Amino acid sequence: MDDSKRAIGLLDSGVGGLTVAREIFNLLPGEDIIYYGDTLHLPYGPKKLSEVRSYVKEIITYLKEEKKVKAVVIACNTGSSAALDYVKEKFDIPIFGMIDSAAKKAVKISKNEKIAVIGTEGTIKSQAYQDAIRAESQEAEIFAKACPAFVELVEKGKFSGPEVETTAYSYLESIIKAKADVLILGCTHFPYLMPVLAKVMGKDVSLVNPAQETALEFRKELNMSNLLNKDFVQGKHKFIVSDKSRISKSFLEHGRRFLKLDNLKFEEENIFLALKNRGGNLNNA
Template sequence: MYEKNRPIGLLDSGVGGLTAAKEILDILENEKIIYYGDTLHLPYGPKNLDDVRKYVKKIVRYLIEEWKVKVVVLACNTATSAALEILKKEFSIPIFGIIDSGARKAVEISKKKRIGLIGTQGTISSMAYQNAVRSYDIMQKIYAEPCPLFVEMVEKGEFTGREIEKTAEKYLQNLIKNDIDVLILGCTHYPYLAPVLKKIVGNKIKLIDPSLEIAGDLKKFLIKNDLLNISPHAAEHQFIVSDIDKIYQKFLVEGRKFLKLDNLHFVEDNIFTEY
């Protein structure tokens, strides 16, 4: 019973991974979430992947040692592409990355075998999504586009508006020209922008939110391994960041509405003081 009652740990470079936290809470309502957003080092996308691995490894150790989590979800595509396999070898606790779930779903629903991918520069350059898609279907064609400005916009709480639309139109034009029928939102920040993205790509292109897919995979894992918390209780979720000054007030307002998390409050715990 003790194992079942332990929390689920999630991490991201900032507030983007809260989209994954929300999906997990929706289908695992008895689970407690410990969320760590590394706002001190935001964004991960353009950073050296060795540095990203160093940050992520530190956070995973913190979640395990300080919060006794039963599983860790890398609710960040860049972190997943940079560190997942290394972390699985170093830690005995189950660790999930968000990429495989999204890639599998995209392959399942693409009729044309022409998949679009948007993400950070780090995620796109790592080829993690491209390799994951082709592991399910070698015949899939993948068209990728880095969207570096999206993370900054979301962190500031800017989810709509003409500036967002203009930026999205610029990023998506080549993908649309390539006649894709599926678009993977390869960054957990991007679901905040889904209404704008959907407006631009139209109804013929299906958006894939890997956050939704990882939540389903996590539930299956917990059930299979007898780790699902079935005891109803008022879970006291924790939302922690490494630099609270990087949390914009506008995000708190807009993010709470978008995520439907009225109790979304952050506390600071900078575990990187030696860096």
């Protein structure tokens, strides 16, 4: 098979990465997409980075060996910060993360060089965004905040309402006082909350959605690598999770509408159980 005709693999800790999938659907409508959400191990944020790295490695192995994908997007900021450099050395297919392109965008559009980033505990503690921003500008003042409750709200299908607004004000108060003029949504779950976050931050603050920046960079790299599928045929999309029971009905209802995916359905494939049955170990898989 022509490599350009193979599917693209996306992975995330749950349903948050579907915000990245949506951007890729829009930019690359002819590409087949296989999405794997590791709902079994959700959330990745509080876990050790070494643990997250092992999950990411196992999922990419599955996508490459079983699904024969031509490239992988780690559509998860925690997964990108924990594993991107590691897995790029382990696999012979292009693998992309979420962080660098968003950091570049933030530095480019900031007027006062005060940049804030919100994410999971793992992403913020990893310093991945902070390092990427500093690589673009040594003068930038960075404000980083872990916002784990946002992930829980999105997974439950709560994208707006009093609970979301109260949580947002609580998390973002210090960033507002610091007068940051750019806010990076450093978790793929957070774009679901963008209207609320924009309201809380105010009209003078620009929100950077890494999903959009990653999709643009991904299309560019596929084209340069001659992996872009140039057939004018609508691509096929498949959604797989490791534990279907952990997807809330509320998310399916609101998520379908947000993502404009009326036919959003998940299949379950617990690749980690298969590994366990083979006597394998995630740490040396």
